[in-house]
């Protein structure tokens with residue numbers, strides 16, 4: 001066991017190659033051995049804005065760390081530019097890590113980046129990560145599937161380039177089904193996804209949990225319903241990154257909260273009722 005992290009059977013990030021690495025939703029303990037090995041070996045790390053900086057401290061002191069995500073006020077690096085940086089780095093003989101939040105292939109454009117590397121003839125590896133829609137829910141005590149609640153779960157993004165709702169989603173089917181929905185890019189999408197589901201007939205009493213900053217010291221969980229979610233999120237000043245969980249798995253009666261973020265009083269598990277109490281106190 002002691003040699004697991006140093007095992008010679010683990011693949012090594014070779015010079016001239018790129019690994020697309022998932023870093024998980026925030027808690028560094030959710031990194032895989034492959035992810036840690038790659039970050040420690042890297043000469044160049046191209047990372048997204050959501051990456052926990054604690055994770056970057058694992059990199060070698062002389063490694064180049066480049067943020068290619070959207071930073072306040074700055075436009076994010078374009079996909080073409082990211083592909084160019086990865087490919088040029090590899091051609092220069094560097095060990096390149098492309099570090100992404102969660103899993104690289106869940107709403108992370110990992111597929112596109114892998115295709116760019118393939119087309120350029122660059123050796124690459126994909127290192128899966130714990131996606132926020134599963135790991136983040138677990139830290140809120142929400143099981144993505146629960147025998148008493150759902151036999152399927154749908155992961156969707158409420159957001160497309162340009163901000164429109166994804167056109168190819170079947171809202172009728174999503175609203176009709178009793179199954180669970182987990183919406184990525186939840187904060188910006190709330191105003192569109194919730195009315196779309198309601199207008200396609202999903203019950204306003206459907207339980208909703210909004211999980212923000214999951215797995216981090218600032219994790220917050222807001223329990224509400226589909227009918228009240230937009231207002232409740234605004235009142236609670238929920239900020240990104242957040243997931244919206246819709247369906248019976250989000251019912252507090254089925255949840256088993258266990259994670260206590262170490263933080264100020266705002267980190268406490270908040271409910272609509274406790275918020276209202278705070279407002280009227």
Ligand code: SAH
Nearest residue numbers: 102103106108131132184185213214241242
């Ligand atoms: N590849 C990532 C998702 C990238 S899209 C993954 O697999 O998790 C970015 C969205 O992921 C955010 O808008 C948010 O909805 C979700 N997300 C990522 N990290 C999160 C976190 N710590 N807490 C809540 N949501 C998170």
